[in-house]
Amino acid sequence: MTDPRLLWFRQDLRLADQAAVAAAASAGPVAAVYVLDDKVAGDWAIGGAQRWWLHHSLAALAKALDKHGVPLILRRGDAVAEVAKVAREVGAVEVHALHHYEPWWQAAEEALAEKVFLVLHQGTRLIPPDQVRTGTGGRYRMFTAFWRALRQQMPPEAPRRAPTKIAGVSKPVASDRLADWDLLPTMPDWSKGFDVWTPGEAGAKRRLDRFVDHVEDYDEARNLPSIEGTSRFSPHLHFGELSPAQVWHRLDGKAGAEPFLRELAWRDFTGNVIDILPDYGKRNGRDAYGGFPWRRGQTADRDFAAWTRGRTGYPIVDAGMRQLWATGWMHNRVRMIAASFLIKHLLLDWRRGERWYWDTLVDADYGNNAVNWQWVAGTGIDSNPFGRIMAPLSQSAKFDAGGYIRAWVPELAGLSDGVIHDPHGAGCAPKEYPAPLIGHVEGRARALAANAKMRG
Ligand SMILES: Cc1cc2nc3c(=O)[nH]c(=O)nc-3n(C[C@H](O)[C@H](O)[C@H](O)COP(=O)(O)OP(=O)(O)OC[C@H]3O[C@@H](n4cnc5c(N)ncnc54)[C@H](O)[C@@H]3O)c2cc1C
Incomplete structure (x- = not known):
């Protein structure tokens, strides 16, 4: 009998194209463990929406492993200590895992390698992001150049199928019960609208199958929130139910796929950024913004609360924030508009918005969230200048968001396309819809003045 191997799962909850699974399964009997560690990531412990996803994704993985007779061992506590403990309990000679780029996972991997x-x-x-290098061997700090260099190294390795056989270890090992982790909300249950999702590898594959026929329209459709013009792969990619190589190989060569593949590469770029700047989630990429005069205090808090609840008086922002609360996801164009509104019109620190997205997005991802927030804020290493302020009302009209607003802001459902983007300006806002927290012209002027003050 060959020695057992232990598989350590994290945000890689799949069996197909999972190199750790393939290596362990081909070497001998396998035990599999997932550890819920709320301390390892410090301030970045997973948020409420992701807990919902994690519950269902782990259930799906456990079922898939069970077909091979391999139980998924669940443990709660210090990830490094628990993995080492389970390895001892099953007598594993090796622990196999995918490498992750979040700074806390890199530290945990180093600590585990000691044990x-x-x-x-x-x-x-x-x-791997460190294989995308400049001509002089340095790391990229701008997406466009990163993408050019990455593109030359594509395609990625062809994805491998899930092993047909995975042998389990014979020794039974203690496991928590998933239901006891209380990952699902109960009082209140805010997850009713999350039924648009099917977490797990099978659900991810179905999305991929469906999107193949739509990738051709992606370039045009991706900016229109009223239609389903994007892939909605993000939570599946974040939890590793789908590998980026699977996505690439399935879509590469299809008519119109190139803009999509370029967008997919943003994930690689954000992995690159957090690999070189691990505290990017908290620290401005441009140090000058350390002294920015963000609004603080009671009225700032009141405005922040209105933003989180989708009650800013700007229909496109409110629709986005309500979609986020109801489904754990928001359309990318609207994520940008809502983030820009928070940072520039309300003059609130981007990190407050980043945290809200962290708690409410099913796809909340350290690199993607931080890089995008700093991109919108103008504080990042590769970002829009602060002075480029998105105009929410004209963005809403330009990207034809009428249907989207009607779907998410029921108070405005009766308004026509001609007035729905700016019902207050058109004088037809229903009584129950809030007045704008600040006018666009006034908000823009205040933001520019704050930026000028910071620059001295
Ligand atoms: C302020 C802000 C915060 C964000 N926070 C997150 C986050 O926490 N997690 C997250 O996955 N995405 C985040 N994004 C990026 C983007 O909005 C989502 O990846 C996208 O909306 C997911 O929908 P989709 O899968 O249909 O995307 P598609 O357009 O179909 O793109 C396919 C995949 O490419 C990747 N991708 C696309 N755009 C980006 C991007 N700008 N940055 C990084 N990766 C990208 C994603 O993995 C996505 O699933 C954020 C964007 C903004 C503006």
Whole structure:
């Protein structure tokens, strides 16, 4: 009988194209563990919406492993200590895992390697970000140049199928019960609208199958929130139910796929950023913004609360924030408009918005969230200048958001396309719809003045 291996799952909850699964399964009997560790990530412990997703994704993975007779061992506590403990309990000679780029996972991997024989595999990005280098061997700090260099190294390795056989270890090992982790909301249950999602590898594959026929329209459709013009792969990619290589190989070569593949590469770029700047989630990419005069105090808090609830008086922002609360996801164009509104019109620190997205997005991802917030804020290493302020009312009209607003802001459902983007300006806002927290012209002027003050 060969020695057992332990598989350590994190945000890589799949069996197909999972190099750690393939390596462990081909070497001998396998035990599999997932550890819920709310301390390892410090301030970045997973938020409420992701807990919902995690519950269902773990249930799906456990079912898939169970078909092979391999139980998914669930443990709660210090990830490094628990993985080492389970490795001892099953007598594992090696622990196999995918390498992750979040700074806390990199630290945990180093600590675990001190305790067990840890074999790390690649597979969370198209290629490891440190293999995308400038001509002089440096790391990229701008997306466009990063993408050009990454594109030259594509395609990624062809994805491998899930192993047909995975042998389990014979020794029974204690496991928590998933239901006891209380990952699902109960009082109140805010997850009713989350039924648009099917977490798990099978649900991810169905989305991929469906999107193949739509990728041709992506470039035009991706900015229109009223239609389903994007892939909605983001939570599946974040939880690793789908590998980026699977996505690439399925879509590459299809008519119109290139703009989509470029967008997919943003994930790799954000992995690159947090690999070189691990505290990017908290720290401005441009140090000058350390002294920015963000609004603080009671009225700032009141405005923040109105933004979170979708009651800013700007229909496109409110629709986005309500879609986020109801479904755990928001359309990318609207994420940008809502983030810009918070930062520039309300003059609130981007980190407050980043945290709200962190708690409410099913796809909340350290690199993607931080890089995009700093991109919108103008504080990042690669970002829009602060002075480029999105105009929410004209963005809403330009990207034809009428249907989207009607779907998410029922108070405005009776308004026509001609007035729905700016019902207050058109003088037809229903009584129950809030007045704008600040006018666009006034908000823009205040933001520009604050930026000028910071620059001295
Ligand atoms: C302020 C702000 C915060 C964001 N926070 C997150 C986050 O926490 N998690 C997250 O996954 N995305 C985040 N995004 C990026 C983007 O909005 C989502 O990835 C996208 O809306 C997901 O929908 P989709 O899968 O249909 O995307 P598609 O347009 O179909 O794109 C396919 C995939 O490419 C990747 N991708 C696309 N655009 C980006 C981007 N700008 N940055 C990084 N990756 C991208 C995603 O993995 C996405 O699933 C944020 C954007 C903004 C403006």
